[in-house]
Amino acid sequence: FSRLAQGLKRSSSKLGDSVSAIFTKRKLDREALEELEDVLIAADLGAAAAMQVTERLAKDRFDKEVSDEEVREALAEVVAETLTPLEQGLDLSGARPQVVLFVGVNGSGKTTTLGKIAVKLKREGRNPILAAGDTFRAAAIEQVSVWGERAKSPVIKREIGADAAGLAFDAIDQADRDGHDVVLIDTAGRLQNKAELMDELRKVVRVIKKRMPDAPHHVVLVLDGTVGSNAVSQAQAFLEASEVTGVVMTKLDGTAKGGALVQVAEKFQLPIHYIGIGEGEEDLQPFSARDFSRALAG
Numbered sequence: 001f002s003r004l005a006q007g008l009k010r011s012s013s014k015l016g017d018s019v020s021a022i023f024t025k026r027k028l029d030r031e032a033l034e035e036l037e038d039v040l041i042a043a044d045l046g047a048a049a050a051m052q053v054t055e056r057l058a059k060d061r062f063d064k065e066v067s068d069e070e071v072r073e074a075l076a077e078v079v080a081e082t083l084t085p086l087e088q089g090l091d092l093s094g095a096r097p098q099v100v101l102f103v104g105v106n107g108s109g110k111t112t113t114l115g116k117i118a119v120k121l122k123r124e125g126r127n128p129i130l131a132a133g134d135t136f137r138a139a140a141i142e143q144v145s146v147w148g149e150r151a152k153s154p155v156i157k158r159e160i161g162a163d164a165a166g167l168a169f170d171a172i173d174q175a176d177r178d179g180h181d182v183v184l185i186d187t188a189g190r191l192q193n194k195a196e197l198m199d200e201l202r203k204v205v206r207v208i209k210k211r212m213p214d215a216p217h218h219v220v221l222v223l224d225g226t227v228g229s230n231a232v233s234q235a236q237a238f239l240e241a242s243e244v245t246g247v248v249m250t251k252l253d254g255t256a257k258g259g260a261l262v263q264v265a266e267k268f269q270l271p272i273h274y275i276g277i278g279e280g281e282e283d284l285q286p287f288s289a290r291d292f293s294r295a296l297a298g
């Protein structure tokens with residue numbers, strides 16, 4: 001918890017400073033509530049959560065003096081209530097191999113998250129295989145290879161520009177043949193040409209289904225915690241192109257925009273599997289709504 005709290009310090013202190021500025025020696029009147037709502041929206045929490053916080057405070061404390069702590073407490077409660085139903089590990093217990101597709105825009109932390117999960121799985125005694133499905137970028141192929149070494153797991157890769165859907169198909173083939181129980185597939189994430197990217201993603205899913213009709217078992221959307229409310233439009237785009245089954249939010253170490261997780265979760269009701277709090281293999285935590293809400297509220 002303390003590393004997460006440290007990571008979200010910029011988010012929580014930005015909120016805390018603004019909250020203090022409103023409430024120093026002042027009653028909770030209409031105007032104060034409106035200012036508070038604006039502060040919460042500016043912290044990327046989204047309008048729905050912001051309104052819930054102000055309504056909760058107004059219900060009990062209207063026209064009374066409120067302390068910073070009371071505001072933080074209301075915030076933590078609302079965030080925890082919103083996110084607790086969505087706290088859900090990545091369940092890889094079903095039919096084998098379990099096929100997991102990682103989607104998200106370039107730079108969101110997709111490959112890193114895939115790699116961290118591979119290391120984790122290997123340690124738990126699973127036997128993953130990695131597919132370097134971002135065939136557009138040499139660096140991405142190389143990066144999956146590095147994570148494959150760290151996870152002591154094989155990597156399926158091809159030359160740059162190769163067909164990503166075919167590569168995903170072959171990865172499942174090889175998993176079947178060699179007894180791998182999890183297939184972790186990276187995908188391209190260029191957003192400049194959204195239509196093309198989404199078509200590509202649909203094709204990857206279509207071809208995976210030819211090989212294994214109930215796959216992919218998970219489509220994990222990786223969102224960058226530093227982009228704030230832009231995460232909502234990114235999520236929207238990927239939900240239109242594929243059946244996203246859950247999210248991971250990365251870079252919650254040192255961002256002032258961590259509140260965006262609340263907005264995305266509330267809007268799309270997506271399970272949250274993990275959060276990223278650094279670049280290393282240990283820096284992936286199972287998502288805990290309670291820890292997150294306490295770290296965010298400060």
Ligand code: GDP
Binds near residue numbers: 104109253279
């Ligand atoms: P991709 O393009 O979506 O595959 O993104 P990458 O996995 O290449 O990540 C982009 C950059 O973000 C890399 O430099 C990663 O090391 C870094 N990164 C990924 N996750 C985290 C995280 O949780 N915290 C921090 N600080 N950096 C991260």
